[in-house]
Amino acid sequence: MTPAVLDSPAGGALSLIFATLPALLRLTCGLVGAVVAVSVRTPPVRVELLLPAVAVLTAWSVWYAARALRGGVTPLLVAGDVALTTATCLLIPHLVAPEVLPGEGSWIAVLASTTVINTQVTAPARWSVPAALVVTAAYAVGAHGAGNPREATAHAATLLVQTGCTAVMSTVMRRRIGRADRAFAAHQRLVGEALAARTARESERRQNRDLHDTVLGTLTMVGLGAIPGPSAALRRRCAADLRTLAALADARAVPADGPVPLDERLRSVRDRLPELPLDTDLTPCAVPPAVAEAMAASVYAALSNVVRHAPGAAAALRLTPYGGGVVVEVVDDGPGFDPAAVPPHRYGLRESVRGRMTAVGGSVRIDSAPGAGTRIRLEWPGVG
Numbered sequence: 001m002t003p004a005v006l007d008s009p010a011g012g013a014l015s016l017i018f019a020t021l022p023a024l025l026r027l028t029c030g031l032v033g034a035v036v037a038v039s040v041r042t043p044p045v046r047v048e049l050l051l052p053a054v055a056v057l058t059a060w061s062v063w064y065a066a067r068a069l070r071g072g073v074t075p076l077l078v079a080g081d082v083a084l085t086t087a088t089c090l091l092i093p094h095l096v097a098p099e100v101l102p103g104e105g106s107w108i109a110v111l112a113s114t115t116v117i118n119t120q121v122t123a124p125a126r127w128s129v130p131a132a133l134v135v136t137a138a139y140a141v142g143a144h145g146a147g148n149p150r151e152a153t154a155h156a157a158t159l160l161v162q163t164g165c166t167a168v169m170s171t172v173m174r175r176r177i178g179r180a181d182r183a184f185a186a187h188q189r190l191v192g193e194a195l196a197a198r199t200a201r202e203s204e205r206r207q208n209r210d211l212h213d214t215v216l217g218t219l220t221m222v223g224l225g226a227i228p229g230p231s232a233a234l235r236r237r238c239a240a241d242l243r244t245l246a247a248l249a250d251a252r253a254v255p256a257d258g259p260v261p262l263d264e265r266l267r268s269v270r271d272r273l274p275e276l277p278l279d280t281d282l283t284p285c286a287v288p289p290a291v292a293e294a295m296a297a298s299v300y301a302a303l304s305n306v307v308r309h310a311p312g313a314a315a316a317l318r319l320t321p322y323g324g325g326v327v328v329e330v331v332d333d334g335p336g337f338d339p340a341a342v343p344p345h346r347y348g349l350r351e352s353v354r355g356r357m358t359a360v361g362g363s364v365r366i367d368s369a370p371g372a373g374t375r376i377r378l379e380w381p382g383v384g
Contacts, residue, residue: 009184014177015072018170022118023068026081029114030061033107037095046094053088053095057111060084073122082131085115089135092142101148104155112139116159120166128170132163259286262326263319265296270317272300276307282319285326291380294356295328298364301352302330302376310334313373324382333373339366353378 034054041047064077088095088108096106116132123131136159143152263282270278287295299317306315313334320327354364357378368374 018121019068019072023065027065034058036107040097042097078123086138089138089142093146121170260292262287262292265292269300277314279316285321291360294360298353298356306332325380328378330376336368336372
């Protein structure tokens with residue numbers, strides 16, 4: 001599909017219809033008219049004029065249809081069609097036998113009707129209506145010249161009605177189609193703006209999660225006394241935070257290609273928290289890079305919460321393939337908490353865990369109660 005059709009789907013579809021139908025109508029009427037024209041050659045029909053005229057009109061019908069189907073109906077095609085039809089109508093006394101002229105059923109009457117209809121649907125009204133009037137006048141003059149004023153009046157009236165009805169229909173359709181395309185363009189613009197705003201919000205949320213899980217998390221632990229300072233552990237943690245932020249920036253600049261081992265990512269998370277007693281059981285498996293990043297960061301946030309809020313507690317980290325996806329569990333024997341009582345402004349579990357997993361199509365289940373420890377289950381169901 002061309003860009004014009006994609007940008008204006010309704011207008012593109014209308015243009016396709018208004019090129020295909022006139023092409024088929026011109027070709028069909030041209031071929032049938034040629035057969036009818038040469039079948040009745042009684043005087044005063046002049047065969048030396050009839051045969052060349054039929055040959056020219058037949059060739060024109062084929063060329064018109066081919067050009068219209070390939071590139072649409074151009075002003076050149078419209079002008080040529082009107083000119084040839086006008087000339088043919090003026091030659092009615094020499095091309096149509098008197099016995100077939102009445103009743104608006106002659107091949108030239110059909111030719112004239114085809115031309116005025118095609119002109120209305122393929123050209124603007126300011127040009128198509130005057131062109132149709134020229135064809136109508138030429139037919140009236142030709143029929144009068146053939147000695148049949150009744151036919152001249154009757155078919156001229158028919159051509160005027162065909163012109164008016166087709167012109168009105170085409171104008172209404174073009175206006176409605178134009179409104180539809182403008183509404184489509186406005187919708188596309190709003191969708192683009194909404195997508196840009198959502199992307200900006202998601203980028204801001206990712207930055208907030210990264211800061212929460214690194215620098216802010218370290219400062220919180222220092223403030224709570226979880227890490228006595230100055231200490232070697234604090235220096236190692238600060239260095240790890242810097243490396244994590246740098247790695248996150250690099251990962252977004254050059255995303256990984258293909259699945260990555262999730263168990264290795266989780267071991268690197270364990271190594272960043274040497275002060276936490278952690279039992280690990282990590283079954284080797286690979287997941288898409290975004291999923292590995294989200295799960296590793298969520299595990300780090302969960303384990304950091306253990307360090308901050310349950311100092312001295314033991315924790316366990318397990319990774320298990322499940323169907324086409326994976327399950328990661330973080331369990332600790334700390335004091336626990338009531339998940340329903342967490343204030344809405346607290347960022348940790350809401351964004352650092354749930355927000356990350358939701359962004360990659362995963363889910364989170366948190367089981368905890370005061371005095372009963374905490375179990376956080378991260379699940380990614382896999383692709384498809």
